[in-house]
Amino acid sequence: MSFKDSLNWINIKGRHLQSGIAFILHRLTGLVILLYLYMHLTALSQLLNGGIAYRNFLSTVESPPFVVLDILLFLVIFYHGANGVRLVVQEFGIGTRKRKLFFWIMMVLGLIGWLILTYFVVESFMGGA
Amino acid sequence: MAFNESVKKSMEPLAWLFQMVTAVFMVFFLGVHLIIAHAYGINNILFQKILERLQDPWWQAFYIAFIISVTYHALNGLRGIILDMGVKRIKLINIIFWIVAIATIIYAIWLLYAIIGTSNYFLT
Amino acid sequence: MDKVIFRIKKGTPEKWEYRDYEVPVENGTTILDALYYIRDNIDRTLSFRASCRMEVCGSCAVMVNNFPRTACSTQIKTIGKKVITLEPLAGYPWIRDLVVDFDGFFKKHESVKPYLIRKDNPEGQLLQSPEQLAKYKQFTLCIKCGACLAACPVAVSDPFYLGPAALAAAYRFNADSRDQGKNLRLAVVSDAEGCWRCHFSSECSEACPKDIDPAGAIQKLKVQAAGYELKKFLHLGVKE
Ligand code: HEM
Ligand code: SF4
Ligand code: SF4
Ligand code: FES
Numbered sequence: 001m002s003f004k005d006s007l008n009w010i011n012i013k014g015r016h017l018q019s020g021i022a023f024i025l026h027r028l029t030g031l032v033i034l035l036y037l038y039m040h041l042t043a044l045s046q047l048l049n050g051g052i053a054y055r056n057f058l059s060t061v062e063s064p065p066f067v068v069l070d071i072l073l074f075l076v077i078f079y080h081g082a083n084g085v086r087l088v089v090q091e092f093g094i095g096t097r098k099r100k101l102f103f104w105i106m107m108v109l110g111l112i113g114w115l116i117l118t119y120f121v122v123e124s125f126m127g128g129a
Numbered sequence: 130m131a132f133n134e135s136v137k138k139s140m141e142p143l144a145w146l147f148q149m150v151t152a153v154f155m156v157f158f159l160g161v162h163l164i165i166a167h168a169y170g171i172n173n174i175l176f177q178k179i180l181e182r183l184q185d186p187w188w189q190a191f192y193i194a195f196i197i198s199v200t201y202h203a204l205n206g207l208r209g210i211i212l213d214m215g216v217k218r219i220k221l222i223n224i225i226f227w228i229v230a231i232a233t234i235i236y237a238i239w240l241l242y243a244i245i246g247t248s249n250y251f252l253t
Numbered sequence: 254m255d256k257v258i259f260r261i262k263k264g265t266p267e268k269w270e271y272r273d274y275e276v277p278v279e280n281g282t283t284i285l286d287a288l289y290y291i292r293d294n295i296d297r298t299l300s301f302r303a304s305c306r307m308e309v310c311g312s313c314a315v316m317v318n319n320f321p322r323t324a325c326s327t328q329i330k331t332i333g334k335k336v337i338t339l340e341p342l343a344g345y346p347w348i349r350d351l352v353v354d355f356d357g358f359f360k361k362h363e364s365v366k367p368y369l370i371r372k373d374n375p376e377g378q379l380l381q382s383p384e385q386l387a388k389y390k391q392f393t394l395c396i397k398c399g400a401c402l403a404a405c406p407v408a409v410s411d412p413f414y415l416g417p418a419a420l421a422a423a424y425r426f427n428a429d430s431r432d433q434g435k436n437l438r439l440a441v442v443s444d445a446e447g448c449w450r451c452h453f454s455s456e457c458s459e460a461c462p463k464d465i466d467p468a469g470a471i472q473k474l475k476v477q478a479a480g481y482e483l484k485k486f487l488h489l490g491v492k493e
Contacts, residue, residue: 006214008343009406014319016459020406023454027210034203041237047244051176062171070167077159084152091149091453093476096469099455117168124170141449142482145475209452212445215411219445 018103022083029080036073067125071118078117082110140223144205151202158195180248189241196237204230254279257329259287262340263299265349271338272296276329284324284339285313288351300350308462311396314403315351316340321400323462344402344409358399361415365423365441370434385430392425392470394463401457401467413446417457420448421467424474436481443478451475 015021046057060066086106090096165182166174182188208226212219254277263272274295276287285303292299301324303313308326315324318338329337345353401417402408408416423442427435442448448471455468 005412006216006410008409009213011406014316014404015406015456019455019459020404023406023452023456026452030203030206031210034207037199037203038233041233041240044240044244047176047179048240048247050247054176058171058174074163074167077163081156081159085156087453088149088152091145091472091475093469093473096453096455096458096472097466099453099458099468117163120168124168127170139443139445141445141447142443142475142479143486145449146479146483209449213407213411213414213450213452215413217413 018100022103026080026083026087029076032073032076033080062125067121071121074117074121075114078110078114079107082106082113144208148202148205148209151198154194154198155202158191158198161191162195180245183241183245184248189245192241193238196241197234200230200233200237204233255330257287257334258336259291260336260338261291261299261351262338263350266347278329280328280330282329284315284317284322284327284329284337287329288324288339300348300352302352309396311398314342314398314400314462316343316403321403321460323398323400326462342399342403344405344412345399355399357412358402358416358418359397361419362397362422365415365419365426366434366438367419367422367426369426369429369432370437371431372433379431381430388430389425389428391465392421392428392467394465395421395425395467396463398462400460400462404456404460406454406456407450407452411446411450414450415442415444415447417451417467417471420451420474421465421470424470424477427474427477435477439478439481442474443482448474448478 009027010024012021012024015024043057043061046054083103083106086099086102090099090102095102172178183192204226208222211222216222256275257278259274259276260271261274262269264270274291276282276290278287285306288299288301288303292301301313301315303325304310305312306325308323311323313324314321316339317324317327318332318334319340321342339351341347341351341353345355345358347353395418397418399418401421405414405417408414420442423438426432427438451468451471453468453472458464458466458468461467
């Protein structure tokens with residue numbers, strides 16, 4: 001087997017939504033959040049430079065394009081989190097035959113959570129500006 | 130036949146268990162973090178607000194636990210992804226995992242206290 | 254009578270192409286029927302494996318439109334496509350046409366000790382209640398067709414991963430009340446290339462023609478292995 005085979009897991013051909021696709025998405029979202037985690041740690045070092053530097057940083061980040069990116073990142077996090085809770089339950093051997101049902105229940109809950117957070121983010125952004 | 134032969138020495142079972150445990154913790158940590166940092170708008174993450182919050186030892190403990198959980202969870206996840214690709218150098222990958230994880234945790238906790246330290250001259 | 258085009262990956266790893274064959278199809282015609290039709294009427298050189306024609310021997314699994322299925326128990330009309338692509342099973346060394354090498358698959362199977370292990374040498378029968386039988390019965394239905402491994406995103410990326418069929422077989426014996434070799438098997442499946450490579454993508458369970466839910470078996474195996482390791486961890490220094 002070659003290095004090309006190493007990435008076969010990413011191939012969505014023939015995969016099922018509540019099984020293989022859910023798995024690939026879980027991975028990719030996990031990797032995106034991992035990348036974001038390190039970006040976040042780097043950005044936080046702005047706080048060391050005092051209030052003025054941090055205020056400049058905030059005024060960049062609290063602008064419409066960044067807020068939209070934030071909301072998209074929340075979607076990524078909510079997918080990973082909602083599907084992750086399902087995986088914790090199922091990897092302990094519970095309801096493995098009911099994976100389709102569990103998947104959709106968690107997707108609905110995740111979507112509701114994301115919509116609620118997005119509402120508050122947008123509202124406070126509009127009001128607090 | 131050797132009947133009391135036991136499970137091969139491997140950190141995989143505990144690594145998995147800890148991945149599941151940190152996943153559950155993270156629902157709480159990440160949930161609280163997202164709410165305080167984003168749902169209340171910019172006024173909740175002003176410089177003064179952050180420094181005031183971080184004076185509280187409970188918040189310090191919260192962030193330390195969050196840092197450890199998220200670093201372990203994300204890097205062990207990455208370790209799994211690499212091992213899932215037919216890589217044979219498992220020992221090497223485990224060593225790199227621990228070095229990066231510990232370095233990240235130390236840096237993040239150092240950053241936390243460095244930020245708290247700035248309040249001596251930024252907060253009055 | 255309807256006609257369906259079968260687009261088959263034909264050749265060897267060195268030299269191959271997709272070749273189209275037109276096959277007449279009725280209600281109930283299976284993919285294996287189509288393969289025999291092609292060999293008898295169109296192309297005598299087509300290679301594929303089959304034996305029982307009734308989902309018992311586990312010889313005939315192939316990739317049907319990118320998903321593994323046992324050819325003998327897949328009816329063409331249920332797929333509902335006018336063009337159907339057939340390829341050799343993913344994740345196995347390819348030999349030619351639809352034939353792959355199952356050597357590695359059976360070596361993995363053998364490695365989990367898929368047989369009863371006893372400390373004693375019991376005389377007479379080992380009795381078992383219906384409840385004890387029910388704990389593992391579904392997993393005895395495995396026909397070793399290897400479809401699950403071809404569906405598994407991890408197994409097709411990592412040739413060393415034990416894979417769903419072998420792990421489900423390990424669980425089958427670990428759940429058997431007559432068996433006494435649980436820890437021997439856990440030693441094999443708890444390895445880094447064992448059950449910890451599984452992330453419950455559950456494509457194996459989608460693929461299994463016997464619907465034995467190998468993904469479920471693997472998760473239960475994880476709980477067994479982690480529980481065993483945790484117990485050892487907490488009784489530090491305690492000899493078993
Ligand atoms: C909201 C809380 C979260 C939950 C409930 C959760 C749940 C999970 C679970 C159960 C797994 C294991 C899947 C498996 O390998 O079987 C996993 C994997 C992973 N998680 Fe999370 N997670 C959360 C947050 C995060 C965060 C914040 C990050 C990154 C900073 C992250 C990154 C990853 C990565 C990289 C993987 C590996 C993916 C894979 O092996 O396919 N997760 N997560
Ligand atoms: S559940 Fe595990 S063994 Fe089955 S397809 Fe997914 S990763 Fe592979
Ligand atoms: S578990 Fe199912 S798919 Fe896998 S080899 Fe056995 S019968 Fe075939
Ligand atoms: S020919 Fe025996 S299982 Fe298909």
